[in-house]
Amino acid sequence: MDIPELVCSSCGRAYTDHWRCECGGVLDFTHQPLPEYDRPDPGQFDTRDGLWSFDMFIPVEKGVSLGEGMTPLVSASTWDAQFKLEYVSPTGSFKDRGATTTISHALACGADRVVEDSSGNGGAAIATYAARAGLDAEIYVPASVREGKLRGIERVGATPIRIEGGRQAATDACIEAVESGDAWYASHSWSPAFYAGTATFAYELVLQRDWNVPDAIVMPLGHGTLFLGVYRGFNALSEAGWIDTVPRLLGAQAAGYAPIASELNAVPEGENDVADGVHIREPTRKRQLLNAIAETDGDAIAITEDAVQTELDRLHSHGFYVEPTSAIAPAALAAYRERGTLGPDTDVVMPLTGHGLKM
DSSP states (O other): OOOOOEEETTTOOEESSOSSOTTSOOEEESOOOOOSSOOOOGGGOOOTTGGGGGGGGOSSOOOOOSSOOOOOEEEEGGGTEEEEEGGGSTTSBTHHHHHHHHHHHHHHTTOSEEEEEOSSHHHHHHHHHHHHHTOEEEEEEETTOOHHHHHHHHTTTOEEEEESSOHHHHHHHHHHHHHHSOOEEOOTTTOHHHHHHHTHHHHHHHHHTTTOOOSEEEEEOSSOHHHHHHHHHHHHHHHTTSOSOOOEEEEEEETTBOTTHHHHSOOOSSOOOSOGGGOOSSOTTHHHHHHHHHHTTOEEEEEOHHHHHHHHHHHHHTTOOBOGGGGHHHHHHHHHHHHTSSOTTOOEEEEEOBBGGGO
16 A cells, blocks of 8 residues: 655645654645546446545545445434434444544554554544454543443454543543554544545435535544544535535534633533543644634534533434433534524534443
């Protein structure tokens, strides 16, 4: 497999196989592949290869897959929106999009052991795809990780390493292990391959809507792996000439863990402990996330625990059995409408990101 070149977003240094620049900056692929033909008829587009059906946009070659992608897009009249059901992915979350591309990239780089840090879903996805690829994996998790997510890591043969402290403590311990050992860092926040995978959400969404772009997408926002990937996906579609507009991207952060929202809006006091999947105080790509928000006329707000719990109960009662963090986007949708950011007739799509069986 060819190894695509990487470039530092801060200083411009080029690499082939590094997880971070020597200056501390994040790395991205130097080249975004684009199709050299007009968009195909949606009824004729072959989706049998899941998200890899869009390999004309993906900068890494497929090395491992579990049939991820092409998740359902359904009407949700109670919310006057559409839901894309990411929670029906192979390991029960949208993180499978990034795991298939990241582990494929790891294989191309010759890795035989990977490490990752996660609050649960990312770790379960990386562990599962590493197992599928025949790679050893160690997953650093907060000691308070939900047992359902921990089981998903353990049962595919990966080694969970529980770290006392919050989410950042797990990241710090993982980076220390990477720098002192020889494991390949399959990080969902640092790896550019992960964002190349989450970008496929955008490609699938507009295909499912016959190439019609929604007005806005409301998403959970922690490290921003889905948020930034979706931004890059829509930009690639626009550059390819397959769409004419890019939607507004609106983030939903948890109160008490809102480093992006606090730069844009007043945030509520207290901590939202329910939406644990977005408990990130120091996003790896904060500057890129703020740029994505600015360039799409987007926004980010912080949501309280009570609002998430109310939406979680409502989702469950309408047949959407999701984990708590999935409810933060519908809760944010209500807040954005109350603020007037979104009108009552705005065409909105939201991902439901994680399965309730992991609670």
